[in-house]
Amino acid sequence: MFAIESEELSKVYRNGIFRRQEVAALTGFSIQVAPGQIFSLLGPNGAGKTTFIKMLLSLASPTSGSASILGQKLPDVRVREKVGYLPENHRYPGYLTGDQVLRYFGELGGAPPGAMRGRIDSLLGLVGLTQWRTMKVKKYSKGMLQRLGLAQALMNEPEILFLDEPTDGVDPVGRKEIREILKDLRQKGKTIFLNSHLLSEVELISDRVAVLDRGRLLKVGTVDEMTAAGQAYVIGIGGTLPESVALAARAFVMGLTQQGENITAECRTTAELNRVIDLLRANNVEITSVIRQRNTLEESFISLIAKEARK
């Protein structure tokens, strides 16, 4: 059973007078998220990331297709007992204190009344808001509100956590703390579905990533799969590569360049890579490392989106 599953999910918004103007927010979106994973959905603004979460939480109804959470077909009010959600640009009642916000939304989320006090104490401690618990949330900074939002999403001990830009407005130390909390939750078997623009962060914690553009799924895979840059290898050598060896290697690889004590060899196959290594060793070139070249997630993402735009 998947934690989240969607099949050919589509959403068309109708705007304007007589609702004649159609905007396709999501088109035939199918994904499967296994339990206990951190799954990140990436995409430029307006790609349909938030629309997808909203359809899963029944905030918007799909135009076509189907989705399920923990095997329960949507829409289903009861499934939301097992779900926590931190929306983007959330607005908490400013007249409540942090403590009261957790109690109010905890009660609405179905948190057991007997466990409420202990749960609030532990979550405020977890997100570092214990000393601000009696302050009205209208006085909270953006970062504090995000922390409170995360605590709110965790109030009913959800099995799945939907986080829309969870580190928006949070300082670097706070971001690291939130990452640690998410990793800890994953260890406890929780599924985390993340929408974020901060690709460096996504790269650090995600198990799987999907890229969405203009409502269409472009690619889905592990972070390693997403960032692999073809068959280029960086070979660390002790010293300088003799020109004759470089020429011999260029005869059978796609490309070979040297920068300091690193050679970048673009090979078609791993056999070609082994041939380069054999050539270097035969010429007494000392090999210090062999690393498959990778892009950052951001580079891969931008290249993917640019490729799509050119189509």
Next chain:
Amino acid sequence: MKIITLIRGTIRELAAKATLYVLAGISTLMLLAAALAVGADSTPDGKTITFFGKQASPPVTNEMLADLAGKLEAGFAGGLFLGIVVFGVFGTAGVIPDALEKGTVDLYLSKPIARWQLLLGKYFGSVAVIFLNIIYFIGGLWLIVGLKVGVWNGRFLLSALLLTYVFASLYSVVTFFGVLSRNMAIAIIAGILYLLLVAGPLDSRQAGLYLISENGIYRGILDGLFYIFPQIPAMESGAMHIIAGEHAEAAPYAQSFLSSGGILALSAWILHKKDF
């Protein structure tokens, strides 16, 4: 249970707004004025009601005094109704649009609560706050009249429930427009316009709108509309009659119950269909 949480949350939300403190403040001023002004004197010919120490009625028997006190209370209740319309609608019309605002509605609807539960929780929370304001004023005035004039009119206390019921009927219209537009100003204007341009003219159609045409279909449509919408003026005047110890029809209350229920059901259906 979740509806109770929503009702409590709405009461807290409204308690944080100044408008309702203004209403409570006005009630307090009116109660103080009533406490200072209203009194009763015994004369050899019977009892008289006094206003600021001056005789305001001829000497009457105890029975007639009770009638007079009832009319006095009915007058106050009429004034209170105006206060409820002006301040109550202004103070509570934002509750539904605020709950449906982006960033807030996501928080509510991501919880295991149905949309109709959210609507009813917010609706009854607002009505509960107005009821508290009404009971404060009516209860206070009942005590003042009882202590100073010696007339304890149980029907006047009952009118607190009736006036809350009248407000609840009007508020179903405000709720409907709040859901439809998600805009507080539109909800207020629609509620007031309903009262002034729909409920009022329909209630007095025989003396007004009927005179435009004698056409049976036209008059039939007016009658139909009268029975479709909550009959606010008829219920208000019924409450005044009850306070004064006079006969009042139950039909406007029963019919408005069905109308308001229908309007709330329609609001819940519209809310159910909305994308956020």
